Amino acid sequence: MTSKAVVFAYHNVGVRCLQVLLARGVDVALVVSHQDNPNENIWFGSVAAVAAEHGIPVVTPEDAGGADLHAQIAAIAPDFIFSFYYRHMIPVALLGLARHGAFNMHGSLLPQYRGRVPVNWAVLRGETETGATLHEMAAKPDAGAIVAQTAVPILPDDTAGVVFEKVTVAAEQTLWTCLPGLLAGTAPRLPNDLAAGSYFGGRKPEDGRIDWTQPASAVYNLIRAVAPPYPGAFTDQSQRRWVVARARLSRITPPAGLPLGLQVVDNAILGVCGDGRAIAIQELLLDGVPVTPTQLSQLNH
Structure with missing residues (x-):
């Protein structure tokens, strides 16, 4: 039986992970994305364009907590909700609409570098490794149980842009590998020990x-x-x-x-x-x- 999903997504990680879901036969009933900011350097791929190519409806609400979006997702009755580099916190009430769980792809090796722009922070702090982690979504950001993660090296002269390309591939590999188990209900839930990790805010x-x-x-x-x-x-x-x-x-x-x-x-x-x-x-x-x-x-x- 095909699993039905609602996908919150943006940026290159959003593009690649949406494509993985489609390649694995997931029925993506709705994509929630963002309007591009005209003041931002848009150097990344368009999730909305990929969804349009596949005939998937796309909405770009200002607030993920709106009643209209909640009603729309409730009517879909998704098996899963996924978040791939969506920029807003998704309300717990929305997460609860997914019958088999809600999962987020984060650009670090959790519990390290929870929070915003994790790749930039990892490079700034001289790390030699980072990666991508798929985890359950919870009320706190990047705090739910870990399903799977993939590490990538940060070489001494890598810029954040170079590392982000590696993390995008790591995200794709992570989702591709663990998705069959996730759909079958056999994927692991590993501890995400926040006390052993770190949290960073946005950068201006x-x-x-x-x-x-x-x-x-x-x-x-x-x-x-x-x-x-x-x-x-x-x-x-x-x-x-x-x-x-x-x-x-x-x-x-x-x-x-x-x-x-x-x-x-x-x-x-x-x-x-x-x-x-x-x-x-x-x-x-x-x-x-x-x-x-x-x-x-x-x-x-």
Whole structure:
């Protein structure tokens, strides 16, 4: 007998996981998604477009707690509710409409990095591994029992964008592997020990400001964590805002006495940090346009 599902989804993880459900023969009766924000850099795939290709109705309510949506899902009487990178908390009353459970795909190895933008936080904090976790939804975010998870490495020069691509594949693999058991009612429920984990909130563009007094490794992790397609790490210098789009930890020790921040040394742009080490900046943007070392020297004085 075919299982019926309502899917809350957005972003690339939403696209790939929706496609896994369809490939596994799940009857997706409704997709709940978001309207794209015109002020956001939309670099990811469209869940609504995938649903439309398959003839699946799509709604984009402002609030997942509305009475109309509740009535619509109650009328469907789904076996499962899934959430794949949907950006709002789903009310417990809605979750209870799923006869065989409600499950969320989270972009970390729970219980670590519960909460918002887990990939960016993992890169910022210098982790060497993250992944994707399918878990039961509960009243608290990312707090329900774990069904399955898949780990991926974070290499030293990976940006958050690169890691997010890996996590998207991990999410697809996790769901593909565990879905037969989930549909059959035999999937495990593993402990999600919140006391042993961590929780992080959302990040604002201002959080991308570089503090050059920090060690070079910490500055570099920030640059990697918010590099394009995210807004980018920035610094204000010479009454201008500079965005560091691409960089590496420099193997060259900058000359003693150089001020912290952006400097040009031997026709290369460096970011001098508080521990005396430097970031080798490969792409520096001013008003969205790449700046050469010569131009930086002229504008920096």
